[in-house]
Amino acid sequence: MENILEIRNLKKSFGGSKLFKSRNPKVAVDNISFEIKRGEVFGLVGESGCGKSTTGNLISRLLTIDSGEIIYRGKNISSLKGRGLKSMRKNIQMIFQDPYHSLNPKKTLGWILMEPMIIHNLYTREERNRKILEMLEIAGFDETFLKKYPHELSGGQRQRIAILAALMCEPDFVIADESVSALDVSVQAQILNFMKKLQRKMGLTYLFISHDLNVVYYMCDRIAVMKDGKIVEIDEAERLYTNPKHPYTRALLEAVPGRNQIED
Numbered sequence: 705m706e707n708i709l710e711i712r713n714l715k716k717s718f719g720g721s722k723l724f725k726s727r728n729p730k731v732a733v734d735n736i737s738f739e740i741k742r743g744e745v746f747g748l749v750g751e752s753g754c755g756k757s758t759t760g761n762l763i764s765r766l767l768t769i770d771s772g773e774i775i776y777r778g779k780n781i782s783s784l785k786g787r788g789l790k791s792m793r794k795n796i797q798m799i800f801q802d803p804y805h806s807l808n809p810k811k812t813l814g815w816i817l818m819e820p821m822i823i824h825n826l827y828t829r830e831e832r833n834r835k836i837l838e839m840l841e842i843a844g845f846d847e848t849f850l851k852k853y854p855h856e857l858s859g860g861q862r863q864r865i866a867i868l869a870a871l872m873c874e875p876d877f878v879i880a881d882e883s884v885s886a887l888d889v890s891v892q893a894q895i896l897n898f899m900k901k902l903q904r905k906m907g908l909t910y911l912f913i914s915h916d917l918n919v920v921y922y923m924c925d926r927i928a929v930m931k932d933g934k935i936v937e938i939d940e941a942e943r944l945y946t947n948p949k950h951p952y953t954r955a956l957l958e959a960v961p962g963r964n965q966i967e968d
């Protein structure tokens with residue numbers, strides 16, 4: 705399978721000042737490299753503060769990189785600007801942790817699903833309406849939901865809408881950053897299964913970021929373990945979960961309260 709994304713020697717620091725040399729910068733992402741194959745679910749796991757979100761934000765270009773390269777479909781997107789960046793953003797979408805804040809509370813769900821297609825100037829009016837209905841059906845919502853507001857939904861329903869909104873422009877690469885962490889455990893499995901269903905239907909590739917090894921194991925084909933800004937181990941999910949090589953991966957696994965908790 706071809707690589708959809710290649711990360712080469714990516715580096716990012718925060719803080720530090722040329723003026724005040726004593727203030728040391730914090731290296732959040734420290735020279736990491738990995739690649740993700742088309743159609744793969746690639747997990748990035750590690751404790752809070754290890755640099756997972758920074759990595760996701762660098763790939764989606766919400767942050768600028770210090771050094772290294774991000775190769776998406778064979779093209780270096782590390783320093784894209786203007787129209788090139790906008791077009792890349794159509795193809796690489798993010799799903800965030802908190803569906804309470806990622807949906808505009810003043811807008812109806814119909815508007816929330818329509819907006820991304822308008823921003824990217826995609827499809828005719830009829831096609832947009834048809835796409836919204838198709839996506840609603842996949843998510844198990846009926847048309848009456850289009851007139852509802854986010855506060856009328858449960859946490860799980862909101863996250864489904866946030867996921868649908870991210871997919872309205874038919875991206876091929878999705879960065880899911882702690883996408884189920886804010887949800888009750890009982891709802892987490894439903895959302896993960898929903899994401900798997902969408903992946904199969906739309907041929908998506910996911911970078912799946914989570915601090916929760918159970919969740920990452922359940923979702924991912926391969927997993928990278930991150931510690932202090934570095935990747936310490938990358939392996940197929942099954943092998944990493946059952947036969948971890950790096951002591952840090954072992955320690956993370958030992959801290960997991962019960963393995964294989966999530967069931968279909």
Ligand SMILES: Nc1ncnc2c1ncn2[C@@H]1O[C@H](COP(=O)(O)OP(=O)(O)OP(=O)(O)O)[C@@H](O)[C@H]1O
Nearest residue numbers: 718719730732751752753754755756757758759915
């Ligand atoms: N905008 C910022 N300014 C300064 N420091 C930052 C910024 N963003 C992240 N950091 C620091 O960079 C390091 C990595 O943070 P990051 O959010 O990427 O980690 P994480 O693994 O995603 O953790 P969490 O799951 O808690 O978000 C942390 O030490 C964090 O404090």
